[in-house]
Amino acid sequence: MDNFWTTLLYAFLSMFVIFNYGMLLGGVVYKIIARVHGRFGPPVWQPYVNLLKVMGVRTAISHGIMFWLGPVFRFAGGIGLFLFMPVVFGSVWMQNFSFSGDLLLVIYFIFFGQLGMALGAAESGHPYSPMGIMRGLAQVTVSEVPFALAVIALAAQHGTLSITEIVAAQQGGIGNWNMMTNPVATLAGMMAFLGMMMHAPFNLHLAPQEIPVGPPTEYHSNFLGYMQANRAFFASAKLILFMNLFFGGATNIPVLVGKTFTLYMFAVFVGVVNPRFTLENSIRWFIRIPTATGIIAVLIYTFKN
């Protein structure tokens, strides 16, 4: 890792892989949701066509500098989250910059994009945007509570905040995964995961049926293209984060794909069979069972040490 250019090349390579993985994952999820509805659904490559379409729009209107910077911040948040995590444990080129950032930085990046987006969307002046932002930020904040507690429990268990070390400690079979060694924290983390993946019952802020599409109401053409590209990065980066934290990480790409796909399907299947929570219900749900589970997970390690 001493050669800067090699590291940079590897980072771009892994970004390329994960972008395409995220886009295809999105297409497959459209298809699965459609099949549950009894429809055929769009082809799996539809996200690529949509991205090309918005990139090919000939005019764009900016409402100011922050409006312009919103998608950039969002994109930076997605890439930042991805680049500071080991994607494939032990692989040279899918290691990213995981040596220079820890779990706290990664958690910060989850929030960073949302805040940038909030500032940008608010400048558009559309009344639906701040409403969507208010709901979205409340949703993200409340799902961060059990997630942060689960992370504290993991940090206490392993005595470190480095994701690479946490993954290293889980190697050597399913019995070493945090899912087995720390089931209470995993439970809290997975409940937080539902709130972070933007599927029902926790997608009120993005639902077209509620207020038109929430924060991105005014975003179009290239701005929207950035946000669509970011969605591919962000979704797969979050999946990789949860896989690293609770399910032993991945030592090769097939394992990575298998684990992250299964993880995503958990959120998707919960989403397609459940109706949507209102914001109040969602906040109440998160501060009850998931937060209580998280507190128990932390307490276990408080008394153990």
Next chain:
Amino acid sequence: MTEADNEENKIIKPDFSDPELFCTALPKEVPRMNNIIQKFYDWAQANSLWLLAFGTGCGSIEMRPLYTARYDISRFGIAPRPTPRQSNLFIISGYVSVKTLKRIIRSYEQMQNPKFVIGLGSCTINGGMYWDSYNTINRLDHYIPVDVYVAGCMPRPEALIAGFDELKKRIKEGRGEGANEYAKNFAWYKANQKKIIKDWDMPDYNW
């Protein structure tokens, strides 16, 4: 009207000359690139139509079944979008009253170039059963450029899907240039619109 009434109106009405609130610039034509990239973009436009889910008349009842399992337009890459900014296809579903025309113009102008319009039902072609009504327009393409008309009263969802196919063909052939046509003949369209809308209390051009 007294002086006090005037003062009151000033407070209630937004200031249309405020450049912060409204766009004063006229729409501009953006010419097509005559190369393979444009063809590629045309293909993407045709295969990813986002329609503005804004029902303007009774015909919108025929649009709802399109999203269901029976007709499922998502197969063709067509999806409803709730905001004009992101959509590129506007379906005018049925008769257009003077009141609705105002909203149609505002929504249409907020859509970005390239944008496409489908006129659904006989009412958009010649007024249909409302042709001599006091408050509906007769020919939609006098007010905004229309790409495809789907005739019938009401046309079934199958007819609408055939209309989508026709529109896709047009876009791929490079003939879906309604937005440029609107910019080119802007004065003519505006004159027609103002002939119908007597209380023109909106900016001349919306973003």
